[in-house]
Amino acid sequence: SWFTLFRVVRAETLALREREFxxxxxxxxxxxxRILVRHVLPxxxxxxxxLLSLLATNIILFETSLGFLGLGVPPPEPSWGGLxxxxxxxxxxxWWISVLPGTLLALLALGLxxxxxx
Numbered sequence: 001s002w003f004t005l006f007r008v009v010r011a012e013t014l015a016l017r018e019r020e021f022x023x024x025x026x027x028x029x030x031x032x033x034r035i036l037v038r039h040v041l042p043x044x045x046x047x048x049x050x051l052l053s054l055l056a057t058n059i060i061l062f063e064t065s066l067g068f069l070g071l072g073v074p075p076p077e078p079s080w081g082g083l084x085x086x087x088x089x090x091x092x093x094x095w096w097i098s099v100l101p102g103t104l105l106a107l108l109a110l111g112l113x114x115x116x117x118x
Contacts, residue, residue: 004051004055005048005051005052005055008047008048008051009044009047009048012043012044012047013040013044016039016040016043016044017040021039022035022039022040025038025039049115049116050115050116050117051116053112053113053115053116054112054113054116056112057109057112057113057116060080060105060108060109060112061105061109063079063080063081064079064080064081064084064105065081066081067079067080067081067082067084067085068081068082068084068085069081069085070082070085080101080104080105083097083098083101084098084101084102084105086098087099087101
């Protein structure tokens with residue numbers, strides 16, 4: 001949730017506030033806004049990107065699960081869970097109807113997880 005993101009940003013900011021480079025910038029007379037933009041924000045950004053990519057993966061998988069169960073987006077609109085569920089009836093004759101959306105979903109989740117690790 002957003003509270004997790006805010007907690008991570010606040011914890012990182014409080015930890016960075018006492019680091020040497022922030023204290024040096026403060027001793028040289030840098031304004032708090034400049035310290036925040038030039039020193040704190042670039043160091044917090046990596047944690048934010050990692051957390052947001054994990055959050056995006058969870059949201060996509062949750063929406064896909066709801067769509068597969070028929071509780072997601074209404075039928076005229078496409079959804080990956082809906083596509084996978086629609087292919088269940090044709091899995092013996094046309095396996096690609098379910099396998100391709102499932103494979104693309106797995107690749108997307110894997111890609112977002114790899115982004116979060118860097």
